[in-house]
Amino acid sequence: MITPRWLYVLAAATPARFGDPVIVDETLALADFATLEPGDVVGIGIHTANALRGYELGRQARERGAWVIFGGIHATLYPEEAHQLGGAHGVVRGDGDVVWQTVLDDCAGRTVKHVYEAGRIEAEAFAPARWNLLPRDRYMWASVQTVRGCPKHCSFCSVWRTDGQRPRQRGSDAVIRELVDLRRLGFRFVLLADDNFYPVSHRDLELAAAQGNQQRLQQLTAMRQERFELMNALSGLPPDMVFFTQITMEAAEDPEFLAAMRKANIKGALVGIEAVTPQGLKDVYKDFNAAGEDLVERLRVFRAHGVHVLGSFIFGLPSDRPETFEATISVAQRSELAFAQFVMLQPFPGTVDFGRWEKNMQEDDRQIAGVPLTRYWLIPGNQRPKIYSPHPVMSAEEICRRTQLVWDKFYSLKLIWQRAGCVKSWKARAAFLLISKLYRQMYANTGISTDSARVARSARWARWLARPCRRLFAAAPMPQLEVPPARVELGHIA
Numbered sequence: 001m002i003t004p005r006w007l008y009v010l011a012a013a014t015p016a017r018f019g020d021p022v023i024v025d026e027t028l029a030l031a032d033f034a035t036l037e038p039g040d041v042v043g044i045g046i047h048t049a050n051a052l053r054g055y056e057l058g059r060q061a062r063e064r065g066a067w068v069i070f071g072g073i074h075a076t077l078y079p080e081e082a083h084q085l086g087g088a089h090g091v092v093r094g095d096g097d098v099v100w101q102t103v104l105d106d107c108a109g110r111t112v113k114h115v116y117e118a119g120r121i122e123a124e125a126f127a128p129a130r131w132n133l134l135p136r137d138r139y140m141w142a143s144v145q146t147v148r149g150c151p152k153h154c155s156f157c158s159v160w161r162t163d164g165q166r167p168r169q170r171g172s173d174a175v176i177r178e179l180v181d182l183r184r185l186g187f188r189f190v191l192l193a194d195d196n197f198y199p200v201s202h203r204d205l206e207l208a209a210a211q212g213n214q215q216r217l218q219q220l221t222a223m224r225q226e227r228f229e230l231m232n233a234l235s236g237l238p239p240d241m242v243f244f245t246q247i248t249m250e251a252a253e254d255p256e257f258l259a260a261m262r263k264a265n266i267k268g269a270l271v272g273i274e275a276v277t278p279q280g281l282k283d284v285y286k287d288f289n290a291a292g293e294d295l296v297e298r299l300r301v302f303r304a305h306g307v308h309v310l311g312s313f314i315f316g317l318p319s320d321r322p323e324t325f326e327a328t329i330s331v332a333q334r335s336e337l338a339f340a341q342f343v344m345l346q347p348f349p350g351t352v353d354f355g356r357w358e359k360n361m362q363e364d365d366r367q368i369a370g371v372p373l374t375r376y377w378l379i380p381g382n383q384r385p386k387i388y389s390p391h392p393v394m395s396a397e398e399i400c401r402r403t404q405l406v407w408d409k410f411y412s413l414k415l416i417w418q419r420a421g422c423v424k425s426w427k428a429r430a431a432f433l434l435i436s437k438l439y440r441q442m443y444a445n446t447g448i449s450t451d452s453a454r455v456a457r458s459a460r461w462a463r464w465l466a467r468p469c470r471r472l473f474a475a476a477p478m479p480q481l482e483v484p485p486a487r488v489e490l491g492h493i494a
């Protein structure tokens, strides 16, 4: 669905003397190493869910005489694992934008380092993606990053630990240039692939003011001003360009920010709702979110400002009870969400939850396929458990079954059609229906279902639905499009 941005960023970071990189996105087609030659460099980016496949590819590439370099969140957390299991010659930890050139030079000079500590680079050094290498007809959404890092500290999320809590925001000119490149190619739907598009809330400003911390207040105010500058610049792009982003729920208390989003044509946002009860929010260190009826009201504010919300919920929290599942559907539907995803709690490496879980598991020597449970990503996919910690009142099977039922009910034709009222024309409603069904099928295929026949069916449906959906997202290329002139500032103050 979405362009894998990092592959194209690293392509841009590859000096011309090394030639054009061959880009492989295995969600489209499996890697084929038939043309690989000794001395070629194979860079493999992994996250926890695809680490095992990445290691398999690394070993294959090394056998053919290539230099193998790993990067990505998982390799940053477990560099030695990539060496031991993935045939790595070198591992990049942190941002690859700048260090990639050095890695390539070292491969050419046969002086590859065991580990490259690339760390967190400043926003001015973020490389733009090389979109001219992108196959035009394979993706629905393009992706551009405007900020890395998130000041929050949710217990299930590794972003604030890997990308840091200090948001690093790109200047609006660099973002606009990339967006113009994408619109020239015929992409009009773009995901702003940020950790958190709303890094400064009113509450943060009030807190800094109450503490008399003038320096912090100035920093936050400047950061907020930059967000408004970016949104102002987005509003100067062709009006058919539509953006989707990820924000925290606090943005609903900020009508000025929501108004700027509307002007910028940011029409959709993923909001991490996680839980519908105060206790559930405490479980995940997210008590800045609203719960109960306040939550319903808060989420409706987005819709009132023209921002359609994809709400994300987590099931399997210690405070969840059987009735939580039905209560969640009710909140999701009454909050006028356009889409929702219901994921099961999983301890991801790099998170607070994982650290706690790993410690609790010290006495537990259970293994699956010879792999300890605390290294579950190395267990073959079809044998991996779905739930990792015993729940106080529900079995793992019950949580899976109830989660599946929530997906089935929320994406039933009747409820989708009710939600389709968020768009006006019949054509748009039909598109909404198609996309809702696609979304549901894709998720059923990514770890929720325990029934392999159902998973296979979902995969077939998702492939079938993706074709017409892709056509709905395509636009005529605009090769002559110019970068819009800088727009007059709004004179915005926080």
Ligand code: SF4
Pocket (backbone or CB within 6 Å): 150, 151, 152, 153, 154, 157, 158, 159, 160, 195, 196, 248, 272
């Ligand atoms: S879940 Fe969202 S708000 Fe929480 S730390 Fe991660 S990126 Fe930030």
